[in-house]
Amino acid sequence: MSISPKVTPIYQTSVFTFEDLNALEAYFEQPGQSYLYSRNGNPNTDELAQEVNQLEKGNGAVATSSGMSAILTAVLVYCQAGDHVLCAEEIYGGSAALLTQELTRMGIQITFVPMAEMYGLGSYVQPNTKLILAETISNPMMTVLDLAKVAQACQVQGIKLVVDNTFASPVITKPLQLGADLVIHSVTKYLSGHSDVTAGVVIAKDTADAQRAKQIVVAWGLTLSPFESWLASRGLKTLKLRIKQHSENALALATYLKQHPKVSEVFYPGLPDHPQHALAAAQGHGLFGGMLSFRLADEAETVNRFMRGLTHMPFAPSLAGVVSSISYPLGTSHRALTPEQREKLGITVGLIRLSVGIEDADELITDLDKALAAI
Numbered sequence: 001m002s003i004s005p006k007v008t009p010i011y012q013t014s015v016f017t018f019e020d021l022n023a024l025e026a027y028f029e030q031p032g033q034s035y036l037y038s039r040n041g042n043p044n045t046d047e048l049a050q051e052v053n054q055l056e057k058g059n060g061a062v063a064t065s066s067g068m069s070a071i072l073t074a075v076l077v078y079c080q081a082g083d084h085v086l087c088a089e090e091i092y093g094g095s096a097a098l099l100t101q102e103l104t105r106m107g108i109q110i111t112f113v114p115m116a117e118m119y120g121l122g123s124y125v126q127p128n129t130k131l132i133l134a135e136t137i138s139n140p141m142m143t144v145l146d147l148a149k150v151a152q153a154c155q156v157q158g159i160k161l162v163v164d165n166t167f168a169s170p171v172i173t174k175p176l177q178l179g180a181d182l183v184i185h186s187v188t189k190y191l192s193g194h195s196d197v198t199a200g201v202v203i204a205k206d207t208a209d210a211q212r213a214k215q216i217v218v219a220w221g222l223t224l225s226p227f228e229s230w231l232a233s234r235g236l237k238t239l240k241l242r243i244k245q246h247s248e249n250a251l252a253l254a255t256y257l258k259q260h261p262k263v264s265e266v267f268y269p270g271l272p273d274h275p276q277h278a279l280a281a282a283q284g285h286g287l288f289g290g291m292l293s294f295r296l297a298d299e300a301e302t303v304n305r306f307m308r309g310l311t312h313m314p315f316a317p318s319l320a321g322v323v324s325s326i327s328y329p330l331g332t333s334h335r336a337l338t339p340e341q342r343e344k345l346g347i348t349v350g351l352i353r354l355s356v357g358i359e360d361a362d363e364l365i366t367d368l369d370k371a372l373a374a375i
């Protein structure tokens with residue numbers, strides 16, 4: 001009997017068997033030909049990593065148990081105790097917490113840099129600075145970073161550029177092609193796309209960095225499970241179609257919200273008056289992604305009424321699923337910030353973030369219209 005499945009089956013096993021000592025020796029001598037133990041490698045995990053590696057045009061990738069473990073891995077590829085890391089001030093809250101609360105305890109120093117100051121890093125770089133961590137598109141204000149320009153500044157300073165490309169996805173932007181050294185994703189978001197997986201991935205420009213990332217994942221036990229890898233690979237098959245639809249819908253919703261009298265501001269790179277609209281159009285090949293934010297009156301009761309008025313967009317503090325959802329930066333992702341930090345980033349009581357799904361845009365606009373009429 002010969003079985004040849006069209007889709008890679010789920011290798012739901014923690015360990016692999018060997019015929020004899022020769023087979024064991026072959027495992028060590030011919031890497032990539034067989035498997036030993038799933039923390040070290042599994043066909044599903046490798047398949048996911050290879051697919052994302054191709055999408056990002058990398059030279060090696062490793063899947064991880066979450067976006068956070070991908071960021072941890074990326075920092076550990078380049079840093080040890082005594083080193084210094086630069087990080088975008090607008091970075092994902094979890095990344096900021098990992099750096100300031102955990103990695104500082106291990107002797108790594110952190111300095112935050114506003115995105116607008118990343119194009120000339122001179123005043124921030126120290127002799128022990130190893131890397132800068134930044135995002136292609138920031139949350140929740142959707143500030144777009146000119147990656148080629150930052151990569152140039154990094155080269156001048158002799159530091160590595162690590163890009164969290166979660167909000168853009170490789171369909172919109174491929175940071176390695178613009179000069180980044182490592183790219184990370186929360187695969188939890190667009191890459192898997194269905195709000196049913198927690199996973200991450202690190203993709204490297206250099207083979208040696210990819211190998212080091214893999215070593216770190218194995219040693220620290222940051223491995224992704226076979227089933228999560230399989231689900232994420234399944235999601236990846238529709239990534240291009242989804243990103244196109246997310247982007248078209250988000251542009252339609254942003255345009256609608258922009259003209260609504262109860263909405264004071266809309267933040268979406270696809271709008272012509274967004275501060276980095278031209279950059280976003282060029283760097284994103286005409287797609288602007290599925291994430292936007294907007295401001296209602298700064299009153300909690302207005303926000304509550306709006307949330308309760310929606311039928312098809314649940315309030316769920318994550319993003320990038322096929323079903324639209326709203327989130328509330330002040331109460332979730334940016335909860336830990338001081339009032340001064342919030343004000344600096346523009347995160348007020350009335351700020352709502354919208355993760356636009358792949359439904360019919362008309363249905364979503366009808367839902368928004370109803371909820372806005374209720375406030």
Ligand SMILES: *Cc1c(COP(=O)(O)O)cnc(C)c1O
Binds near residue numbers: 095135167185186199
């Ligand atoms: C969600 C997210 C992360 C963290 O990923 P997890 O999969 O939740 O660990 C990192 N960066 C960005 C931009 C994210 O949105």
